[in-house]
């Protein structure tokens with residue numbers, strides 16, 4: 426039995442995590458916390474915390490988990506570099522699964538994107554398009570950022586220099602050293618991502634569309650069961666799925 430705390434329990438993902446966890450007999454929810462609740466109170470009773478909150482919340486959660494020796498699953502996205510540094514420091518003490526996307530399909534997309542970029546090579550221009558619901562607070566999405574990091578890594582580009590966030594005005598011709606990212610927002614879209622590889626005469630597009638948050642929730646719950654008892658450090662969903 427794995428004992429969990431869901432932090433951000435009143436949110437879209439928090440609610441989905443609670444309903445999915447209720448269907449898994451090997452899981453017990455010992456607390457469902459949200460803004461204003463004292464996470465340190467129930468912490469002693471759990472094996473792991475799952476955090477789907479806001480970017481500025483996770484660093485304190487990670488520090489608290491490290492102090493109490495509790496495993497952590499981070500689904501929250503949009504962290505600043507300073508926040509990421511605090512989270513990484515906590516991982517010296519506890520095991521974490523930190524993933525911008527917990528769905529099996531998107532982790533397959535991550536794998537395919539690397540392969541396609543390696544096979545297609547530098548003559549293909551790279552663009553990423555993502556769309557999410559109108560209430561999403563960060564852009565581009567954490568998943569799109571992971572896709573961009575994979576593309577930059579394969580092409581040996583510095584991501585911050587290569588990125589073009591949308592385009593406007595007299596931009597000049599596109600160079601092969603740039604990677605475009607376009608964030609669309611509207612309606613109730615759970616999460617769409619397309620990676621475009623465009624060359625003269627042909628184009629490859631890899632697309633993933635999530636139609637239910639349950640795919641993220643079930644992945645995060647699987648990650649929580651997997652991470653308890655592991656050595657300290659940061660693991661991603663590909664490790665949980667046994668893809669590496």
Ligand SMILES: NC(=O)c1ccc[n+]([C@@H]2O[C@H](COP(=O)([O-])OP(=O)(O)OC[C@H]3O[C@@H](n4cnc5c(N)ncnc54)[C@H](O)[C@@H]3O)[C@@H](O)[C@H]2O)c1
Pocket residue numbers: 432433434435436437438439458459460461477478479480482499500501502503524525526527528563567641
């Ligand atoms: N990794 C993934 O697979 C994945 C999938 C979907 C969403 N996300 C990310 O998860 C996060 C949450 O998404 P959402 O759609 O559920 O957002 P949401 O706004 O519906 O929920 C966030 C919740 O966090 C709560 N919160 C705010 N401050 C808090 C605090 N100090 N302590 C505890 N709770 C606090 C809010 O009250 C709210 O209930 C976002 O960063 C989103 O990008 C990740």
